Amino acid sequence: MTTSAGAQEGKARDHHLQEPDPGQASRGWEPRPRVCVIGAGVAGLVTARVLRNDGFRVTVFEREPEPGGVWTSSRSYPGLRANTPREVYSFSDFPYPDGTDDFPTAAQVRGYLAAYADHFGLRPLLELSTEVTSVARVKEAEGDTGSFEVTVSPVGTGDTRCRTFDFVAVCSGTFSIPHVPRLPGRDRFAGSVRHSSRFQDAARFTDQRVVVVGGGRSAMGIAASVAERARSVTLVCRRPHWMMPRYLLGTRMDRLFVTRLAEALLPPYHRPDPNGGEAPRQSTFRKMAAPLLRLWWRGQTRLVPRLAGMPPGMLPDATLPGGLEKSGIGTEFYQALREGQAEVERSGITGFSGPDTLRLETGREIRADVVVLATGWRTALPFLDEELTAEVQQDGRIQLYRRILAPREPRLGFVGFASSTACTITSELGAHWLSQCFRGELDLPSSEARECEARGFDRWATQAFPDRPEGAFIGPYVAHYVDDLMRDMGLPERRKRSRLREYLGPLTAERYRGVADERRQARTKGNAGSHRDA
Known part of the structure; x- marks a missing residue:
């Protein structure tokens, strides 16, 4: 309180x-x-x-x-x-x-x-x-x-x-330290290229063609924040991360997932045992519970996308609990996709191909005035x-x-x-x-x-x-x-x-x-x- x-x-x-x-x-x-x-x-x-x-x-x-x-x-x-x-x-x-x-x-x-x-x-x-x-x-x-x-x-x-x-x-x-990938052809591109850590003012992107590179929380958050004012928004990523809704069936996420019980459903934690492995009692319990735990996580993998309103193109490759290390909270970008304010390209970038174009690994070229690299940190x-x-x-x-x-x-x-x-x-x-x-x-x-x-x-x-x-x-x-x-x-x-x-x-x-x-x-x-x- x-x-x-x-x-x-x-x-x-x-x-x-x-x-x-x-x-x-x-x-x-x-x-x-x-x-x-x-x-x-x-x-x-x-x-x-x-x-x-x-x-x-x-x-x-x-x-x-x-x-x-x-x-x-x-x-x-x-x-x-x-x-x-x-x-x-x-x-x-x-x-x-x-x-x-x-x-x-x-x-x-x-x-x-x-x-x-x-x-x-x-x-x-x-x-x-x-x-x-x-x-x-x-x-x-x-x-x-x-x-x-x-x-x-x-x-x-x-x-x-x-x-x-x-x-x-x-x-x-x-x-x-921002991780900034080296993209060939940067000297050919006439637009702006910046890391997400230098993105502070969404108003500067009004009527711009914006490409956001990355599949995590920052990438989706930035894409959603400029979607209403930009001329176009394209999120480019190979593998989108899990983004959880802040509320599940009206219940705040911490009351479901940030608990001791929720941790008990995860794979075993590191045990600083000099001989390695798990304590026998826990290992026996996990062997007995393994089928139920697999069913539980399979169900969550199906349920979370529905509750989050996740478009099919944004479904992560990993089955929960896999991918939790890259997960985030917030589903605003999914709403922008549903309303046609943004689009997604599941691909990597090979480099800049012209003054206002990027070439994807798929061979497709997309136009951009601004490229935001939401590519993480070192x-x-x-x-x-x-x-x-x-x-x-x-x-x-x-x-x-x-x-x-x-x-x-x-x-x-x-x-x-x-x-x-x-x-x-x-x-x-x-x-x-x-x-x-x-x-x-x-x-x-x-x-x-x-x-x-x-x-x-x-x-x-x-x-x-x-x-x-x-x-x-x-x-x-x-x-x-x-x-x-x-x-x-x-x-x-x-x-x-x-x-x-x-x-x-x-x-x-x-x-x-x-x-x-x-x-x-x-x-x-x-x-x-x-x-x-x-």
């Missing part, structure tokens, strides 16, 4: 006044350890707050002139909304104000994140319009000093300066030096212990890289886990065991999510992943007194609103205690 805007503001301000004194939290640490946080999006803001409250001296570097990450005004296209409802896409103790859409718009999310930074006193920690260009261990003649040298550059100045930190938390996210860590990069990235795939920690460098963490259907929840709990690790309060296995776990997860993810090359993706397995983090921190995984509410209720952020207090109590008492919501 949300509060009014004024009530939210008051609640947030009161909470800020009651937040722990960092000096008290760091009793025995003199001087307080310094942490560099890279990025001020969802993950960066919550990580900065958790670390500050746990006694660290925090500096956040953000290359954009405002916090918000993927939601900043320079990266948001018209019509962009959160993929999940506001109760899921929020932090545990800071609800959206009344009047916020069920699925918040980009402007609403941007305002929410700005309010979060203001009300919890994070602005003084932020160094905006400042890009991190290098992170390397500080080494002297006798070896590693246990700190990092971070080189930063104020955007547009060409100047650089170096800072030293005890820990680094990378929160720059998986959507950091996960890159260009600021890490070669030594650190080699420790966390193999063949372009990020390999991290618990999707957070560099396996052989416990002073280097990554929050927000465990992309999921509830990224605010996984980021917030990831921040608590990392802070506990940085404080030396987490019972970590050996570096060899951490490497083994990271490699094992990567093998599982390669099979479970073949279309997600970044490596740390967990997708719909939110409860499974969060349970691992809670268990590591010695905190209860189950958050509801009622088993029905635990398994059937949506995994909303408020379930975890007491984690900071639980960690402090455990630190004081020497044990995790217990916590259950009503």
Whole structure:
């Protein structure tokens, strides 16, 4: 249940006044350890707050002139909304104000994140319009000093300066560098070609022939946003992704799919077992239930397109749950197709064939004044030096212990890289886990065991999510992943007194609103205690 805007503001301000004194939290640490946080999006803001409250001296570097990450005004296209409802896409103790859409718009999310930074006193920690260009261990003649040298550059100045930190938390996210395919004949094309990250004003496309390349959420969202004003709109893709309706038979999607029960219907999650495989009990259950699960997903594969109003030409190749790693929410583009405002070409592009034409792999040519490349992002860590990069990235795939920690460098963490259907929840709990690790309060296995776990997860993810090359993706397995983090921190995984509410209720952020207090109590008492919501 949300509060009014004024009530939210008051609640947030009161909470800020009651937040722990960092000096008290760091009793025995003199001087307080310094942490560099890279990025001020969802993950960066919550990580900065958790670390500050746990006694660290925090500096956040953000290359954009405002916090918000993927939601900043320079990266948001018209019509962009959160993929999940506001109760899921929020932090545990800071609800959206009344009047916020069920699925918040980009402007609403941007305002929410700005309010979060203001009300919890994070602005003084932020160094905006400042890009991190290098992170390397500080080494002297006798070896590693246990700190990092971070080189930063104020955007547009060409100047650089170096800072030293005890820990680094990378929160720059998986959507950091636009993937722009090289299309032959670009010099022949007289029109505009841009990546979807540079699409901000739909009005500029009035009376233009627009071609959008891509089959995912951004491609369909952009195509739908210009359909009413463009002269023509053509979506070009080889394989369209699953796009789910926001409501199924009048029920909001999170109440059906973002639950523990829904996760139980998925293929088995990665189990960090040194011997591999599943626990015998679960394996036996799955063998018995396999025919029913196949029937269930076959039925969903037929039902979802009907409920979404999906035209036959947009039906994905994969049978559910296959393809969920690329799925999105929103069916506006399907409506544009039905109303004749857009068309689809199931093909790839071989290149530009003239000043206003593109040639498809089918041999057909289509006319265009504007080409929007909704072709995704590359996960890159260009600021890490070669030594650190080699420790966390193999063949372009990020390999991290618990999707957070560099396996052989416990002073280097990554929050927000465990992309999921509830990224605010996984980021917030990831921040608590990392802070506990940085404080030396987490019972970590050996570096060899951490490497083994990271490699094992990567093998599982390669099979479970073949279309997600970044490596740390967990997708719909939110409860499974969060349970691992809670268990590591010695905190209860189950958050509801009622088993029905635990398994059937949506995994909303408020379930975890007491984690900071639980960690402090455990630190004081020497044990995790217990916590259950009503």
